[in-house]
Amino acid sequence: MTQTAFFVLVALTDEPRHGYGIVQEVDALSDGRVQLRIGTLYGVLDRLAADELIELDREEAHQGRLRRYYRLTDAGEAALADEAERMAEGARTAARRVEGRRGGAGKQPPGAVRPGLAGGGA
Template identity: 70%
Template sequence: MTSRSMTEPAFLVLTALVDRPRHGYGIVQEVERLSGGRLRLKVGTLYGVLDRLAADELVALDREEAHQGRLRRYYRLTDAGAHALEEEAVRLAENVKSARDRLRARHAEGMA
């Protein structure tokens, strides 16, 4: 996933898993919190993202637990996932810097 940019949902799912493994609903809640409520993942979207991240070996199944008669799958960030997240964070920061520099230059030229 390092050769192409990462989708925002993938970026936020990886970010949600940085501190500890989480189950699906926990990931949904953390992504919503991280995005300030701007991104609310639907279950189908979440598991599509998790499937792609698992196929790329950026996340892995950590464990399964029975909870109220249902199986909860917990996912964890892999080392490759942490590396990909770091690369994407750097790429995004560089893009933000470029945009801000250009906007400052535009403002300085009186084009505001």
């Protein structure tokens, strides 16, 4: 899943949104790192709809123009959850590698018991 598709799905988790609303929400969610252009957005929306991850919620006329609102499907929510877990696992792997590279400060030998943790000594 592309970063853009990921953020579009995240933008649709709480409510249906129209194109410009999605652009604004993705900008906010990504702290400005993902800047969608309208042409790119509609290509992503078409692919997500074809994959049945999103669907048309409704159409409304606004200032003489038609606004299409999209919503996340159950399949879209599942795909988003899977992608979020995949990304989190990747981040955990990277963090372990960086910690190991830094000399493993605080690293316990295999099988060591850490005090205060569930199953560990007090």
